[in-house]
Amino acid sequence: MLKKIAIFGVGLIGGSFALALKRAGAVGQVVGVGRTAATLERARELGIIDAGSTSVAAALEGAELVLIAAPVAQTGAILAAIAPHLRPGTVVTDAGSTKCDVVAAARQALGAKLNQFVPGHPIAGAELSGPDAALADLYVGKKVVLTALPENTADDVERVAAAWRTCGALIHRLTPEQHDSVFAAVSHLPHLLAFGLVDDIARKAHADLLFQYAASGFRDFTRIAGSSPEMWRDISLANQAALLSELDDYMVQLQRMRALLAAGDGAALEAVYANAQRARHAWIKTIEAGERPAPCSGD
Amino acid sequence: MLKKIAIFGVGLIGGSFALALKRAGAVGQVVGVGRTAATLERARELGIIDAGSTSVAAALEGAELVLIAAPVAQTGAILAAIAPHLRPGTVVTDAGSTKCDVVAAARQALGAKLNQFVPGHPIAGAELSGPDAALADLYVGKKVVLTALPENTADDVERVAAAWRTCGALIHRLTPEQHDSVFAAVSHLPHLLAFGLVDDIARKAHADLLFQYAASGFRDFTRIAGSSPEMWRDISLANQAALLSELDDYMVQLQRMRALLAAGDGAALEAVYANAQRARHAWIKTIEAGERPAPCSGD
Numbered sequence: 001m002l003k004k005i006a007i008f009g010v011g012l013i014g015g016s017f018a019l020a021l022k023r024a025g026a027v028g029q030v031v032g033v034g035r036t037a038a039t040l041e042r043a044r045e046l047g048i049i050d051a052g053s054t055s056v057a058a059a060l061e062g063a064e065l066v067l068i069a070a071p072v073a074q075t076g077a078i079l080a081a082i083a084p085h086l087r088p089g090t091v092v093t094d095a096g097s098t099k100c101d102v103v104a105a106a107r108q109a110l111g112a113k114l115n116q117f118v119p120g121h122p123i124a125g126a127e128l129s130g131p132d133a134a135l136a137d138l139y140v141g142k143k144v145v146l147t148a149l150p151e152n153t154a155d156d157v158e159r160v161a162a163a164w165r166t167c168g169a170l171i172h173r174l175t176p177e178q179h180d181s182v183f184a185a186v187s188h189l190p191h192l193l194a195f196g197l198v199d200d201i202a203r204k205a206h207a208d209l210l211f212q213y214a215a216s217g218f219r220d221f222t223r224i225a226g227s228s229p230e231m232w233r234d235i236s237l238a239n240q241a242a243l244l245s246e247l248d249d250y251m252v253q254l255q256r257m258r259a260l261l262a263a264g265d266g267a268a269l270e271a272v273y274a275n276a277q278r279a280r281h282a283w284i285k286t287i288e289a290g291e292r293p294a295p296c297s298g299d
Numbered sequence: 300m301l302k303k304i305a306i307f308g309v310g311l312i313g314g315s316f317a318l319a320l321k322r323a324g325a326v327g328q329v330v331g332v333g334r335t336a337a338t339l340e341r342a343r344e345l346g347i348i349d350a351g352s353t354s355v356a357a358a359l360e361g362a363e364l365v366l367i368a369a370p371v372a373q374t375g376a377i378l379a380a381i382a383p384h385l386r387p388g389t390v391v392t393d394a395g396s397t398k399c400d401v402v403a404a405a406r407q408a409l410g411a412k413l414n415q416f417v418p419g420h421p422i423a424g425a426e427l428s429g430p431d432a433a434l435a436d437l438y439v440g441k442k443v444v445l446t447a448l449p450e451n452t453a454d455d456v457e458r459v460a461a462a463w464r465t466c467g468a469l470i471h472r473l474t475p476e477q478h479d480s481v482f483a484a485v486s487h488l489p490h491l492l493a494f495g496l497v498d499d500i501a502r503k504a505h506a507d508l509l510f511q512y513a514a515s516g517f518r519d520f521t522r523i524a525g526s527s528p529e530m531w532r533d534i535s536l537a538n539q540a541a542l543l544s545e546l547d548d549y550m551v552q553l554q555r556m557r558a559l560l561a562a563g564d565g566a567a568l569e570a571v572y573a574n575a576q577r578a579r580h581a582w583i584k585t586i587e588a589g590e591r592p593a594p595c596s597g598d
Contacts (some may be wrong), residue, residue: 110319183512191516193553194572194575197492198574200548202574204484204548211485213471215440221523225575233565240560254495254549261543262543270532276521277526
């Protein structure tokens with residue numbers, strides 16, 4: 001049971017975390033910190049927080065756990081605002097999609113208090129945002145990656161892990177570097193590729209004709225190009241090195257496939273397609289198995 | 300009312316065409332032609348065809364309309380088999396995903412009878428195939444692109460268009476070149492890109508770790524990489540020139556985005572993402588409007 005937690009950013013991610021802990025009876029008081037009074041008031045109406053605050057000092061007073069769930073570009077500024085008020089006994093975590101940049105910002109902002117920061121990334125999201133989108137069961141069965149630092153104590157890491165497990169999440173552990181490399185490949189690169197394809201088509205002279213014949217395959221392939229440009233600009237820049245590396249690998253792959261196509265090498269092209277189909281089918285089987293209810297699963 | 304039609308390939312595409320015409324009472328007899336007796340027998344059991352035949356001559360005898368709905372790589376051979384038995388009064392159409400190669404094959408196989416061939420492409424499909432996947436309403440509200448030839452008579456084109464309209468489809472007209480360029484951009488390239496990404500990831504040393512963290516965005520982006528490798532090998536080769544051209548455009552786009560990312564130019568990167576998001580939202584609105592029931596729509 002946590003006596004008090006503070007949530008910076010009471011939208012989909014932070015709001016769902018608070019709702020899940022409240023539903024489980026795992027938290028006494030939830031204080032929300034936000035930039036606009038209207039959002040905090042809405043979160044209070046929805047029962048996400050017990051009180052809103054614009055004072056970082058007041059919010060941190062007596063808080064055992066702090067979750068930073070604001071847009072990633074604000075993480076550094078929030079950590080800097082937190083630092084002077086951070087007392088022993090308070091653990092801070094975050095929900096950012098990139099981790100090396102967050103760790104660097106935390107190192108700079110928190111200095112000797114870095115040990116109190118346990119970086120995290122819940123792998124959950126939805127097309128909607130804001131307090132009204134928050135759901136108590138958003139994290140049930142979802143992965144939360146913690147990228148604990150050498151400075152963290154096992155107890156502090158466990159406090160963060162336990163809170164997420166209470167939300168129904170499955171805890172995974174990676175280093176910040178592993179995390180950023182993995183998500184560059186399976187999330188950030190696909191977003192860049194989808195944005196790139198739609199922009200490429202939209203800028204062609206006969207774009208209207210092209211879009212007229214785009215069908216369900218195109219719809220699924222480009223769904224992630226409907227995501228927030230600001231958010232993905234920030235993620236792309238925050239994970240620049242890993243994303244460049246994955247993009248370069250992929251451009252080599254396209255050059256290779258281009259050569260096969262230009263040479264009319266059907267057998268080699270089919271081998272690429274078949275390997276992809278096989279790997280995707282195997283992956284889908286794995287995630288379908290993983291999506292079965294698994295009440296006892298943990299780290 | 301068509302007295303008799305012949306269907307080469309009684310699977311999802313050909314079978315659904317036959318079922319729709321039968322349900323509308325728009326056809327007297329449907330003869331199926333296929334390579335295996337078992338498939339033809341199954342199609343007969345399902346009420347897709349009235350009779351199966353392994354004789355092209357018998358199947359064409361008295362047929363007013365012939366639909367070739369076999370894998371595209373077989374189209375040339377089927378046209379060559381049809382040619383000697385093709386009498387005046389019979390119109391042949393096809394359902395291939397590429398059109399310039401089909402027109403070239405038809406020109407070679409049919410010679411002076413080319414005027415009797417009206418190329419077509421129904422924009423409908425499903426993950427399943429074979430006679431059991433056929434549905435009488437597969438084409439309701441879907442587009443069928445006819446790429447009529449200068450040699451075709453207006454009456455013959457109308458006979459093909461009328462049959463598809465009876466199936467509930469909306470008739471569109473493009474030249475074969477326009478068709479192949481459009482589908483290279485909005486269908487064939489996305490397939491190549493999705494196959495390419497999954498193969499690229501699957502061949503990495505830490506592929507298992509990567510797939511473990513792939514989530515719903517990746518699932519949608521790569522859905523088309525679950526498609527048939529053989530079919531997409533054939534389509535890629537059949538539309539080689541247009542696909543190479545679209546792939547080259549896209550690789551230029553990726554090089555441009557790579558430069559922006561490497562330079563840390565967040566504003567320019569966001570502009571690409573924002574243009575893509577805007578274009579995709581506009582497109583989704585259009586297709587949602589187009590998917591409303593439109594009983595009186597035609598060409």
